[in-house]
């Protein structure tokens with residue numbers, strides 16, 4: 001038997017379909033080698049050869065490896081099985097590792113797909129109403145989706161959403177949907193299960209160009225996603241966003257590079273409890289940052305978009321901020 005000949009005669013895509021059935025949406029299969037909660041088995045190409053890989057249990061290989069592992073047999077038996085014309089169904093899935101595996105969704109690919117649809121008129125109207133300019137839409141790779149994948153099937157109402165990726169040095173670490181017409185299932189939803197709250201716009205810490213209104217060693221921390229877009233990219237103040245002040249996590253303080261940032265200004269929305277503000281300030285101060293707390297009369301994006309403030313108005317508020325700690 002010629003090993004290469006057998007592989008050529010048995011393309012892995014048809015062998016996998018033969019034993020595992022058709023793939024789910026987006027070419028993912030339930031892995032036959034471990035128990036899982038979402039499909040993590042897929043095919044990919046390396047050196048012009050298709051191979052399988054499971055993102056859950058890390059099993060991978062070519063078509064012969066697949067058969068060996070599926071039936072728990074040796075190479076010679078696997079090759080015999082591939083040349084046999086009679087079909088023998090695969091044994092039931094193995095393993096009892098009950099672990100939560102985030103769905104292996106390629107967030108970058110999805111981000112690009114949604115961004116390509118952002119010329120949709122609903123999306124354009126939405127972003128424009130929020131004061132997000134066309135160049136900012138491009139910079140933040142914002143998008144539009146006809147339906148968020150985690151929206152329940154039974155959801156009734158307008159399924160369209162705008163999409164907000166979390167970019168960090170070329171990677172997409174999170175992808176959120178904001179329903180255009182929320183209808184009882186949460187205004188904001190994740191692209192896939194398993195994603196969690198993160199700081200928004202960490203990418204700005206690694207941008208080369210200087211900001212017009214803050215020193216390179218200064219950073220503003222505000223809330224949300226649209227606010228940092230407006231304050232940071234559009235108005236020239238380096239800013240990251242906490243997705244809701246009460247979602248703050250102590251370990252986030254260590255995500256800010258100390259060699260780069262020395263001074264942090266916190267500008268949370270009016271109405272955020274003093275305890276929460278103090279907690280965030282204390283965590284950051286504990287990491288060695290000099291801290292100042294801004295007192296805002298309205299949300300910072302509203303200041304610019306709704307009330308027509310300009311950068312020097314905002315700079316005046318920063319200059320009047322209260323120093324935290326000793």
Ligand SMILES: [Zn+2]
Pocket residue numbers: 031032033034040041054055056057058059
């Ligand atoms: Zn697996």
